[in-house]
Amino acid sequence: MSDHDIQLLALGVTLGMYLMLLVQVAFGVLDDRRDRKAARAAQAQLEAAREKARA
DSSP states (O other), X not given: OOHHHHXXXXXXXXXXXXXXXXXXXHHHHHHHHHHHXXXXXXXXXXXXXXXXXXX
């Protein structure tokens, strides 16, 4: 392999790693949003059950 081939291979690996990191960060943010939404729904259900139990 020539130096040019090695440079292209290293560039490809580097770009691939950056792309995978970007995907992990993006889906991590979306996953956090879903978790917060589920937590709010559970909290609302708990509050509704408490109000029903008080009545």
